Amino acid sequence: MTTYLFEPPATPSIPVKGEAAGYPVVRIFCVGRNYAAHAAEMxxxxxxxxxxxxxxxPQHTLHTGSTLPYPPGTENFHYEMELALTIGKPVFRASREEAAAAIHAYGCALDMTRRDLQLVAREKQRPWDLGKDVEGTAVFAxxxxxxxxxxxxxxxIHLEVNGEVRQDATLADLIHSCVEVVMDLSKFYHLAPGDVIMTGTPAGVGPVVAGDRITGGIDGLAPIALTIGEAE
Known part of the structure; x- marks a missing residue:
C-alpha cells in the first residue's frame, strides 16, 4: 500500500440530480471560442x-452557491456562462453515435477568467494557464x-450580474455541438468517466468585482450562482 508524505487532496465531485453519489471530477477540458459572437467580441x-x-x-472545482474571493494578480476578472457535459463511458476515436452515447449528463457552469492575464499571454503566444487555470474558477451546478x-x-443560456442580464443566447448558437466536441476530443484523449467538458461561452462576457452576485441558467438544468468575495 502506498503511503504519502502528506494527505493528498480529496477528489472533487459534482452533485447529480436523483443520485446520492456525486460525479467525481478527474479532468476538466474547456472549449475556446465556441460561439461566433463571443469570438468577435474577443x-x-x-x-x-x-x-x-x-x-x-480538477482541484479548482467549486459548487454553485459558493463565495469566491477575488483572485490575486488581476484587475479584470471575468465571468463566462457555459454548458458543461460529463462523460459516462470510455470512448476513443468516437463515431457520432458513440460520442452521443458517451455523454452522461449536462449542467450549468462558470469559467471564471483573469482576462487581463489571458490577453497578455495571447499577445505573446504563450499558454493561457495564468488566465484560465485559477483556483475556484470551475464552478458547477x-x-x-x-x-x-x-x-x-x-x-x-443566460447570465446575470446583480440581476442585470449580461449574456443571453441559445445552445443552437454553439459552433461545435456537444457530440462534435466529444468526437473531436476523443481523437486526442481516451475519454472516460470523470471527464468534464465545458463547451464555451456566448457573447457578453465582462468584469466583476467584490460584492457582485452572478446568477445564470440553461433551460432544463439546475441554475448556478456565485458571489465574488473580497480579495484575500
Missing part, C-alpha cells in the same frame, strides 16, 4: 474547422442526466 476569427481546448485543474434534456438547441 477580436478573433471563428475557427469552424475544429474546436480547440485548454484545461483546468447540479448535473441533469442527458436523457432528461432531449435534443439540444433551443434552450436559452
Amino acid at each position: 477580436g478573433v476569427e471563428v475557427d469552424r474547422e475544429a474546436p480547440f481546448y485548454f484545461t483546468k485543474n 447540479e448535473l441533469t442526466p442527458a436523457a432528461e434534456m432531449g435534443e439540444l438547441g433551443p434552450q436559452r
